Amino acid sequence: MSPELVSQLSVGGSTLVLLAGLAMLWRRGVRAHIGAFTAQSVALAATTAMVGWFTGDWQLWAVAALLLLIKGVGIPILLARMARRFGTERELEPYVNTATSLLVGGLLVLLAYLVTAPLVSVSQLPTRTGMPLAMGLVFVSLFVIISRKKALTQVLGFLMLENAVALLAVLGTHGIPIIVEIGVFLDVALGFIVMQVFVYQIHETFESIDVEQLNRLRE
């Protein structure tokens, strides 16, 4: 693959990953959100595999396979089970409405371009062109977490944040050391499982997963 093509594919892959994140802002239903996350994970795995092909690094292939397995299949299955339970609880009135959310999302991506300008200027890698989009997803995920009311949506925001960092790592460094990578996967999987348990617990204790009710501990 020529570096120009890799550069274009990096931007293409990152755009898909970011768009899936932005979809969280205009879709309301739980299933649509889970679909967006699944699509994002697949796009991320494909981008990682593409970089692995370009660099000839087998470790990146392994990472791509793990991504597909854990974030593309495993976690979505557990999410779908949660959707059957809480599917009726849609994001009807987020703290920020859809139009404003999309505007904020656009501004955050612009901000990401400003913040990552020094990174893109020092790097020689052809994949660096996607880094601003990855950073954009970091900011958009944070915005999803603070502006949405359902615990499940917040979990999805967190998972997307993890995807954003993974994308940033693969584009900027062509893969972090494999031992760290495996540890990160383990953390994400365990963290997700505990969060999932907590969401069920919130539902059991409060009879809804709306985090607006989590307001007893004040002062």
Add this chain to the structure above:
Amino acid sequence: MTAAPFLALLLSPILAAAGALVLPPRWRAASVLHAGLGLISLLAALRFVALVLDGWTPTWGATVLFRVDALSALLAACVAFVAALAALLGPRLGPDDHYTPAQVRRFRVFSSLFAFTMLVAVTANNVGVMWIAIEATTIASAVIVPLTVTKASVEASWKYILIGSVGIALAFVGTVLGYFDFVTLVGQREYALNWTVLLANAPVLHPPVIQLAFVFILIGYGTKAGLAPMHTWLPDAHSEAPSALSAMMSGVLLAVALYAIVRWKAVVTAAVGHQFPNRLLIGLGLLSLAIAALSLVIQRQYKRLLAYSSIEHTGLMCLGLALGPLGVFASMLHLVNHTLAKSMMFFASGRILDRYGSPEIGRVSGLLRVMPWTGGLFAAGMIALLGLPPFGMFLSKFALVRAGFADGKGWLMAAVLALLAVAFVSLLAHLNRMLYGPAPAGIRRGESGGWAVVPLVACATMLVVLGIAVPAPITELLDRIVEIAGR
């Protein structure tokens, strides 16, 4: 270097978790085994302190996965100490407590794993592994925050895991950016995330990139350290968790997060000088101190009081890190004092909560008459936290403020002293209300399970020793830490 102390330090908590999983929690032998393994881990940590003082830097594992210098040894000793206390004084040991065997088992399993992750975090040489371990601390501890499921504990655990995980993800962004800069300059290396390698290469890193990385790292680990404005989870989690877990979270988890900041600060200082990181640390430290001091005034529950006091002290330590070598020395001494005082306070407050059955300050009165030992220790701990002699925090706070003046930051220190005065008055008023007055009608008097007071008396004694004169080995250890972290 032999692997033996590493195995003793890190394997004991794993064995403790496994033991708790298979043995019936009611068995006396299970409790003894659990506490014994905690003690072995502590002895291994003290062995590391001795090795470091002898001039060794023990390392272990392929590509130097683990490495213990003075800073690691100090933190490992603090973590292992509080973990051993928690193993000794955790659920099912106070006769007043109400935990079921299943809850005791869950507590023992996850508190051991929690201790393990913290010990890995402070002994790992690879900043990536350090990150993984710190992220895992959130997971292991969050599971047992709602040990007793109530609306309040469920809420606290949700805020904790969500804010903690998001914060730590941002610290990972910073770690990736640091690695990115390294790769850009040197190319991919398996050991590039080793702290020693990062530090050696720091002078050639690109300043704008490493500055951006540090901002992410400070926000990320600062969230775990309870620095304002990312502290919002802390008062809830620390007050709703079982007291033995509160002691671990407040006594050492905050210190472990601060440790990560100290490590990265050394890299950033070597890359761009101390002015940039110091400004950020002073800003966050002062804000934490201010928010904590003002929040202390209006608290109505004693565990929340202690939680806000933790934010106050973390803020102070954070400030100290930015005040030159003297400041780093004072900050690390303060860390040791805080570990002792705050863990003792949370264990004591656990005993108070068991007896009075209420977390409200207004419901606790006549404490000195109801529980003379626990009440006395609670008072001693509070006086220690206030920074009065003869306790260690008097010396460390004094040294910290003096370092600030010596560093030419007179105005900053004036603000710090004013905020400390606010905290002082409000803590003293709350303490006064709890110690004296008539005991509530029908409450049982006298200590129960009196032997449990012994380790707490030991904590208080160590605080007094540290307050009279800092023992020579500790001074030497701190001097070595200043060489590592303080410029």
